[in-house]
Amino acid sequence: MNTRYLIQRLLLTVVVLLGVTFAVFLIIHLVPGDPARVILGVQANEENVAALRERLGLNRPFLVQYGSWLWHALQGDLGRSLITGQAVLPQILQRLPATLQLAAAALFIGMLIGLPAGIVSALRPGSRLDVITSLFSQVGVSIPDFWLGILLVILFSLTLGWLPPSGYTPISVDFGDWLAHLVLPALTAGVISGSIQTRFVRSAMLEVLNEDYIRTARAKGLGERVVILRHGLRNALITIVTILGLQLTALFSAVVVVEVVFAWPGLGRLALDAVLDRDYPLLQGTVLTMAVVLALVNLAVDLIYFFLDPRIEYA
Amino acid sequence: MMKTHKRTLTWLILLLLLAACAGPAAAPTAEEAAATEPPAATEAAAAPEEAMPIMGGECPKTGGTLRAAFQNEWAGLDPHTTSSYSSYQILNNVLEGLTFYDNDLQLIPWLAESWERSEDGRTWTLHLRQGVKFSNGREMTAEDVKWSWERLIDPATGSGNAARVGPPDTVIEVVDDYTVSVTHPEPFGIFPQSIGFDKSSGIMAPESVDEDGNVTIPIGTGPFKITELEGTTRLVLQRNEHYWQEGYPCLDEIIIQPIPDDTVRETALRGGEVDWVLSVAPQNVALLEQDPEIVVARAPQLSYDYIGINLTRAPFDDVRVRQAIAYAIDRQQLCEAGFFGLCVPIQGPTGPGSPWYFDYAPYDRDVEKARQLLAEAGYPDGIELELMPTTQYQETVRAAQVLQQQLAEAGITATINALEWSEWLEKEGNFQYDAYICNWNGLIDADQYYYLQHHTGLIFNFTGYSNPEFDRLVEEGRSISDFEERYKIYEQANKILVDDAPYVYMYNKQEIRAYRPYVKGFTVRPDQANNFWTVWLDQ
Numbered sequence: 001m002n003t004r005y006l007i008q009r010l011l012l013t014v015v016v017l018l019g020v021t022f023a024v025f026l027i028i029h030l031v032p033g034d035p036a037r038v039i040l041g042v043q044a045n046e047e048n049v050a051a052l053r054e055r056l057g058l059n060r061p062f063l064v065q066y067g068s069w070l071w072h073a074l075q076g077d078l079g080r081s082l083i084t085g086q087a088v089l090p091q092i093l094q095r096l097p098a099t100l101q102l103a104a105a106a107l108f109i110g111m112l113i114g115l116p117a118g119i120v121s122a123l124r125p126g127s128r129l130d131v132i133t134s135l136f137s138q139v140g141v142s143i144p145d146f147w148l149g150i151l152l153v154i155l156f157s158l159t160l161g162w163l164p165p166s167g168y169t170p171i172s173v174d175f176g177d178w179l180a181h182l183v184l185p186a187l188t189a190g191v192i193s194g195s196i197q198t199r200f201v202r203s204a205m206l207e208v209l210n211e212d213y214i215r216t217a218r219a220k221g222l223g224e225r226v227v228i229l230r231h232g233l234r235n236a237l238i239t240i241v242t243i244l245g246l247q248l249t250a251l252f253s254a255v256v257v258v259e260v261v262f263a264w265p266g267l268g269r270l271a272l273d274a275v276l277d278r279d280y281p282l283l284q285g286t287v288l289t290m291a292v293v294l295a296l297v298n299l300a301v302d303l304i305y306f307f308l309d310p311r312i313e314y315a
Numbered sequence: 316m317m318k319t320h321k322r323t324l325t326w327l328i329l330l331l332l333l334a335a336c337a338g339p340a341a342a343p344t345a346e347e348a349a350a351t352e353p354p355a356a357t358e359a360a361a362a363p364e365e366a367m368p369i370m371g372g373e374c375p376k377t378g379g380t381l382r383a384a385f386q387n388e389w390a391g392l393d394p395h396t397t398s399s400y401s402s403y404q405i406l407n408n409v410l411e412g413l414t415f416y417d418n419d420l421q422l423i424p425w426l427a428e429s430w431e432r433s434e435d436g437r438t439w440t441l442h443l444r445q446g447v448k449f450s451n452g453r454e455m456t457a458e459d460v461k462w463s464w465e466r467l468i469d470p471a472t473g474s475g476n477a478a479r480v481g482p483p484d485t486v487i488e489v490v491d492d493y494t495v496s497v498t499h500p501e502p503f504g505i506f507p508q509s510i511g512f513d514k515s516s517g518i519m520a521p522e523s524v525d526e527d528g529n530v531t532i533p534i535g536t537g538p539f540k541i542t543e544l545e546g547t548t549r550l551v552l553q554r555n556e557h558y559w560q561e562g563y564p565c566l567d568e569i570i571i572q573p574i575p576d577d578t579v580r581e582t583a584l585r586g587g588e589v590d591w592v593l594s595v596a597p598q599n600v601a602l603l604e605q606d607p608e609i610v611v612a613r614a615p616q617l618s619y620d621y622i623g624i625n626l627t628r629a630p631f632d633d634v635r636v637r638q639a640i641a642y643a644i645d646r647q648q649l650c651e652a653g654f655f656g657l658c659v660p661i662q663g664p665t666g667p668g669s670p671w672y673f674d675y676a677p678y679d680r681d682v683e684k685a686r687q688l689l690a691e692a693g694y695p696d697g698i699e700l701e702l703m704p705t706t707q708y709q710e711t712v713r714a715a716q717v718l719q720q721q722l723a724e725a726g727i728t729a730t731i732n733a734l735e736w737s738e739w740l741e742k743e744g745n746f747q748y749d750a751y752i753c754n755w756n757g758l759i760d761a762d763q764y765y766y767l768q769h770h771t772g773l774i775f776n777f778t779g780y781s782n783p784e785f786d787r788l789v790e791e792g793r794s795i796s797d798f799e800e801r802y803k804i805y806e807q808a809n810k811i812l813v814d815d816a817p818y819v820y821m822y823n824k825q826e827i828r829a830y831r832p833y834v835k836g837f838t839v840r841p842d843q844a845n846n847f848w849t850v851w852l853d854q
Contacts, residue, residue, distance in 0.1 A: 033737030037744060039390070040475040041398030042753065042775075049744070052396075052473030084391040084547065085529040091546045150578045158582045165582040166574050168548075263574040265548035273388060273547070278737050 009302065013295045020291045021073075021284060025066050028275065028283055034058070035082045035278040056082055058280075069284055078288070079281035081274075088285035092267065096289060098168055099266035102189065102258070103251045105182055109190025110197050110247060115240075117194070118201025123228070125206060133198055140195020145254055149188040149261040156184060166263040185262040189254050193247050204239035208232050238308050245301035249294050374565035374836075379852040381569045381834065384580050386594040388547035388573045393530035394514050395467045395474045400843070403514060404593065405571065407844050408552055409450075410517030410535035413441055413460070414507045418838045420759055422511050426455070426518060426536060436502035443493040448557035449520045450540035457495040461487045463519045464497070476515035481506075504794055508760055512842075538564035538848035548572060552847075564848035565836065584829055585609065590852075591830040591837070593845065597655040597710070603829055610832055613825045614839040615668040618756035619661055620653070620714065622702075622819040626779040627746050635692040637816035640700075640750070641678040642685040643725035644718060650822040653714035658822040663813045664755070664764040666823035668841065671761040671802070673809045678819075685725035697726030703743070703751040707736035711752040714821065718752075743777055751777075754824070759842060761805045762793045769812060780817035 036052040053059045057068075072079060078088035117137070121130035157165035163184055169177035208214065209232055217231045218224075256268035267286050274283035390399035394406050415425035424430075430441040447455045464487050468477045477483070486498040497506065510516040520534040532541045536559065539552035552569040574580040574589075577596035583589045585606060595603060595611065604611045622640070630636045646660030659666055662676040689697060702718060704711035712733045719729045734742065743751050755768060766789045767773050771781040788808040792801050812818075828839050833854040838846070 031738070032741055033735070034741055035737075036473070037740040038737050039396055039398060040473070042740065042743070042777075045475075045775075046744070047470075048473055048475055048477075051470050055471060055473055080527075080529065081391075084389075084531070085393060085396075086531055086546065094546055095548075146576075150576065153579050153582050157586055161586060164588055165586060166576075166579045167572065167583075167588065261576045261579060263548075263572065263576070263579065265545070269548075270546070276735060276737060277390060 009299060016295060017291050021288055022066060024287045025284060028278065028280060029062055033278045038277045039083060078285040081282045082279045083277045088281050092285050092289050095265055095267050095270050098264060099255060099268060102185055102255050102264060102266055103248060105186035106189035106193055106251050107248055109186055110193030113194030114197025114201050117198040119205055122202045122205030122209060137195035137198040140192055145188055145192055145257045146261050148191065149258055152184050152188055168265050185258045185264050189251055189258045192254065193251055197243060197247060200243040201240055204236045205232060208236045238305060241301055241304050241308065245297055248297050252290055252294065373562045374851050376851045376853065377565050378567050381566050381591060381850060382589045383569055383571045383591045384583055384589040385571060385573045386575060392533055394517055394519060394533055395472050398475050404845050405550065406514040408539045408847050409533060409537040409541060410514045410519060411537050412510050412517045414511030416511050416759065416842065418840060420842065422508055430507055438496055438498040439506050440494060440496045445493055447536050447559045449534050449536055450555040450557060451520065451522060451534050452557055455518060455536055456492045457489040459518055459520060460495045461489050462521050467515060474515060479509045479512065479516045505762060539569065565851035566847065569847055590834050595827045595829045597657045600657060600827060608831065609829055611827065611829045612839045613827050614841050615659065616824050616826045617669060617759060617841045618754050619664055619666065619823055620754045620821045623751045623778050624817055625746055625748055626817055628749060630692065630694060630698055631749065633692045634815055635688040636698065639685040639688040639725060640727065641816050641819045642681045643727060644721050645680045646821055649714055649717050652717040653710045654824050657825040660822050661820045663809050663820055671764065671805060673806050675810055675813055682725045689726060697728060699728045701749040702729050702731050703748045704733050705736055705739040705753065706733050714752055746779065761801065765789045765805060765808050766793055778817040782811060782815055785811045
């Protein structure tokens with residue numbers, strides 16, 4: 001890997017971020033609904049709405065609003081929420097850790113399910129075990145996350161009383177409490193992610209196991225374990241890392257729903273509220289943050305590729 | 316792209332709300348200026364000789380933390396700019412007004428000990444209670460009242476509640492430290508009622524405003540102060556050590572967190588994670604009532620759920636068409652389906668629980684009559700109608716689905732366009748609808764029911780209704796003080812209104828709270844305010 005590639009990659013990231021923020025800004029302005037009306041509620045009359053729009057700068061042309069946002073964002077100022085009047089950046093920084101923890105935990109649970117299940121079913125395609133895992137992943141993919149979340153709450157909180165149904169304790173305050181609150185939301189997102197991963201891992205493994213070098217390895221008389229793990233899995237990992245990267249991306253959108261169900265104070269919930277309230281600066285801030293995180297994930301995936309497969313070259 | 320985005324969004328929100336089944340909720344803090352007390356006099360120095368804290372008595376036990384769960388996150392805590400119900404629920408315990416409605420909804424003196432009205436009826440002079448301190452320890456004076464109200468009525472503030480104090484050209488003057496005078500351009504007979512209604516006209520310390528001109532944490536004279544504010548996910552109310560009602564509040568602190576999902580919120584209550592919840596999904600009330608570890612408290616709301624009809628659009632400008640709609644619906648069934656029976660059918664704005672209730676109910680379901688009226692109006696084959704409920708209040712969507720069937724039987728083909736809040740507000744505010752469904756909330760006096768929402772050209776008149784005879788009556792109604800006399804006037808106004816049917820009234824819902832049995836001293840109020848200073852924990 002050379003520096004030129006890195007620079008190119010970073011420049012591309014900046015372009016992507018610009019594009020994403022612009023697209024989101026455009027879409028949210030095109031969708032009917034007006035923050036001034038949300039603030040004023042049903043008692044809004046035209047005069048009040050107009051006055052508030054003026055005060056909030058909402059009557060300026062779209063491009064001016066975007067340009068102004070961008071100019072301030074470049075200086076590290078993401079503005080203030082239109083609804084609460086609170087600065088956007090501290091709010092995001094306060095909530096980002098919760099989302100990252102949830103997404104990471106869900107990805108981890110997903111991997112715990114997806115990797116073994118995918119590998120096992122790829123080893124014996126068509127076997128009873130394969131059918132069972134396929135069935136499981138089919139159900140997992142189809143199940144709505146909010147519904148699964150509520151089922152888990154009813155089972156583990158209401159019936160068994162093992163885990164708290166909602167809320168969040170920072171890890172720095174009390175590790176045990178943090179973990180207890182994390183389990184259910186992470187499980188909800190993780191089970192769904194795991195069932196998707198199962199399918200991808202299975203097909204990635206199947207493909208690799210049909211490769212010539214696997215046959216060669218077997219012909220050399222290597223033990224099945226070595227063939228699967230060293231030759232098979234190692235090569236399948238390239239695909240799997242891609243999947244995990246994509247999965248983390250997908251989890252970012254999945255946690256929106258999970259965060260709402262479990263009252264988890266993350267970015268997803270903040271973004272959803274921002275959409276519903278047409279809180280432009282807050283939405284822009286959360287989207288930008290998510291986009292930055294995802295861009296970093298993609299960058300990491302590319303780097304991991306490089307280490308996994310030295311044949312990959314970057315032009 | 317936009318369409319897909321919108322659809323995904325709507326779908327997502329719909330799912331969320333279905334999951335949440337948006338509880339009894341959060342009516343849209345509708346409100347307007349003015350409230351009179353039914354039996355009490357309006358003008359003429361309505362204050363009693365002696366001012367006393369109405370909640371009286373003392374805390375059986377002090378200390379402790381109440382863990383409360385709300386349904387929605389609050390949208391800002393600046394009393395002058397927010398209109399969010401969740402925000403008001405917090406502000407109610409932080410800010411206080413010069414007058415107050417007690418638990419029986421009687422108007423009583425509060426931060427003002429007395430008030431009087433000038434001869435010409437335009438100036439009110441209010442005498443403040445001495446020794447009332449803000450939670451920062453500074454004494455509240457007339458200057459603070461002037462500052463708060465001037466900020467509220469300043470058009471630049473953009474408050475939807477400015478009219479509670481008066482129009483922008485209202486003059487507020489400091490007479491001395493403990494006296495303030497308010498001069499309105501027109502006589503405003505029910506001013507004391509108006510400023511007792513919600514916290515927008517409560518007194519805030521100017522220190523609340525930060526260097527950027529924003530109010531993030533308001534400082535008031537209320538029993539609690541906001542000490543921790545984690546965005547909109549957690550808020551701590553701590554006792555105001557300087558509170559003027561000695562011995563109150565009973566609690567040390569209240570931790571408030573929003574839990575949007577009904578099932579999860581109720582599980583948190585049943586599992587003891589929280590002690591008190593602001594809202595319970597109506598379908599779960601029966602189940603919760605069976606739980607001996609839960610107290611479910613209810614009170615009839617003063618608010619009503621209704622259909623607003625667009626009078627600026629044909630064929631709805633024809634009174635016969637509107638009456639046909641009123642005849643076509645079965646209110647009892649709507650109440651059962653829309654709100655699981657926890658409601659009372661109504662045919663006018665005031666319900667049987669209100670002192671302003673009028674026994675005039677011409678619209679018992681009559682499908683034949685509805686068809687006949689449509690035919691007379693020139694629509695023998697029926698009409699088409701788009702119903703616009705909002706996903707913000709799920710019961711309006713449920714009601715729309717029942718309405719669709721009921722209207723069909725009378726030859727009215729209804730489609731449902733359930734919009735999310737922000738879009739709904741825009742369409743409703745701009746007459747871009749056939750018929751919307753919503754609730755009108757937190758009303759006490761007849762003036763609030765009949766004047767602002769129905770008088771020609773007034774700001775809450777979203778249907779375009781106009782009837783000069785009705786206007787004359789409600790104008791007269793707000794100018795006099797005698798209850799009996801006013802009752803007769805509003806009785807006539809009510810009849811005209813119900814006959815004209817710009818709105819089709821459906822039902823009064825019940826206000827529902829649930830808490831653990833050791834939570835004592837809490838009263839569910841029909842006006843939906845939650846006052847916590849008398850709440851104590853028996854544990």
